[in-house]
Amino acid sequence: MEEIKIFAPATVANLSCGFDVLGCCLQNVGDEMLLKKNDLNQLRITKITGADLPMEIHKNVAGVAVLALLDRLGSKQGFDIEIDKKIRSGSGIGSSAASSAGAVYAVNKLLDDPFTNNELIEFAMQGELLASGNAHADNVAPALLGGFSLVRSYDPLEILGLPAPSEIRMVVLHPMIEIKTRDSRSIIKQNVTLASAIAQWGNLGAFVSALYTNDYKLMGRSLHDAIVEPVRSILIPYFDELKKLALDNGALGFGISGSGPSVFAMCQGDSAAEEVKAGYLNFLQDKEVGFELHVSEINKTGIRIL
Template identity: 50%
Template sequence: MNSTDFVKAYAPATVANVCCGFDVLGFALDQPGDEVWVRKTEAQGITISAIHGIEGLSANPAENVIGVVAQKMLEALEVPHGLEMQLHKGMPVGSGLGSSAASSAAAAYAVNELLGSPFSTKELVVFAMEGERKASGSAHADNVAPSLLGGFVLVRDYEPLDVVELGVPLELYCTVLYPQIELKTSLSRQILKQEIPLKQGIRQWGNLAGLMAGLLKKDYALLGRSLHDAIFEPERSILIPLFKQVKSAALAAGALGAGISGSGPSIFALSATRAQALAVQEAMEAIYSGSGIETKSYVAQVPEQGVRLVGHSSYKPAQL
C-alpha cells in the first residue's frame, strides 16, 4: 500500500456553555487547534504511531480519543483495512477550550476524508461525541459540534440528537485567558445546583433567547445584554482565582460580555472588533500579573468554518 495515501485535518478550539447557554451552546475559535494525520494500512486495526506537542497521552487506540473515534467509524462502515494515525496537540489539555473535542473532531474528519467522505460533516458529530465519552464519561456535543461545523452551534436536544447551526451572523472576536491551574471537570460538575428557582430560570431563558436574537438580528448591544449566567456562574467562578476581577476588567475594556469557557479555568470575552479584543486581552492579563499564576492568552476570530483538511497524499507522512 502506498505510504503517502493519507490525509491530515485541523480542528479548532471551542468555547462551550457561553454564559446563559450552559450545556447547549458553543462556538468555534480559529486558533488554537489540533491536527490528526491518518493513512490506510494493510493490517487491520488502528495504530497510533506518534503523538506530538504534549506528553502523557496514551498511544493505545482504545485509550486515546482519536483511536476511539476512528474505531467507531470503521465499525460503522465495516472497513476491511486498518489505519495508522498521528496526533499533534496544538492546544493545552484541561483548559476548558475543548481539547479532547478538537482531537476527536480532527480524527473524525480525517478518517472520513480518507475513506471517501461517506458521512457529511454534521453526521460526524455522533462519532466525535464518542471521543468525548472516552475523555469525560459523557458524550456531549457542545464542543465537538462547533469544532466540526464552525461558528455558533446550538445543541437543542440529545434524544434524538438535534444540532442547530447558527453560523456567524456578525463579526466577533474572542479573547481567551487560560490561567494554568488544574480544574477538574468532575469538580466543576459536583458543585452545580440540581434545582433552580423559577425566577432564575425565567431570567436565564430570556438571556439565552436574547443571545440568539442578538446573533440573528446582528445586534451587538442585545448580544452583550444577554451574555449573563444567572444560575451556574456564581458557583463555578469560585473555583477560578481572580475570575470576578478578570471579568470586570474585560467589560471595562469594552468587551460585549465574558464568562467561563467550558468547564474552566479559561475565561472568555467576546468583542466586536479585533482591536477591541486585543485591548481586552491586555486588561485581562494585567489582573493576573504578579499573582504567581502563569497564564496563556489568545485572541481569535469566531470562524464560519470549523474542521478542515490541511494535508493530503502530496505530503510526506513523516511531516506531521
C-alpha cells in the same frame, strides 16, 4: 486519498447562557493531526506530541471516536493517527473535542465522505464521553461545523448551525491550572430553581436572535449565567476581577469557557479585543498564576485540511 493532515480547532462551549447546548469555533488555536490508512486492519495511535495522553485506542478520545464511526460502517480499514496537541488538556477550550472531532473528520475524508459533518458529531461525542463521563456536543459540534452551534436536542440528537457575526472577537484567557471537565461537572447542582432556568432560556433565546440581527450589544447583555457560573467560578483564580476588567475595558460579555479554567471575553472588533487583552496583561503581570492568551475571530468553517 491515503493520508490527510488537518487543523482541529479549539472551541468555546456553554457561552454563559447556553450550558451544554451552545458553542463556537476559534480560528487560530488548534491541534494538528495526520491520519494515514494502513493495511493492518488495525486502528493505531502512532504518535502524540505536545501532551502526555494515552496511546491505547480505547483510552484515547480520538481512538474511541474513530472506532464508533468504523463500527457504524462495519469497516475493518486500519488507520495510523498522529496527534500534535497544541490545545492544552483541561484548559476548557475543547481539547478533547478537537482530537475526537478531528479524527472522525479525517477518517471520513479518507473513506470518501460516507457521512456529513453533522452526522460525524455523534461519533465525536464518544470521545467526550470518555474524557468527561458525559457525551456532550457543544464542543465537537462547532469544531466540525464551524461558527456557532446549538444542540436543539440530545435525544434524538439534532444540531443547528447559527450565524457567526463577522466582528466578534473572542479573547480567551487560560490560567495555568488544570480543571478536569469530569470534576467540574460533578460540582454542578442537578436541580435548579425554575426562576433561574427561566432567566437562562430568556437569555439564550435573545442571544440566538442577536446572532441573526448582528446586534452585538444584545449578545453581550445575553451572556449571563445564574446557574453554573456561580459554582464553577469559585475554581478559577481572579474570576471576579477578570470579569470586571474585561467589561470595564469594553468587552460585550464575559464568562467561563466550557468547564474552565479558561474564561472568554466576547468583543466587537479587533481594537476592543486588544484593549481587553492589554488590560489582562497589565493585571496579570504581578500575579503568580501563569497564563496563555488567545485572541480569535469566529472560525466559520471548522476543521480544515492542511
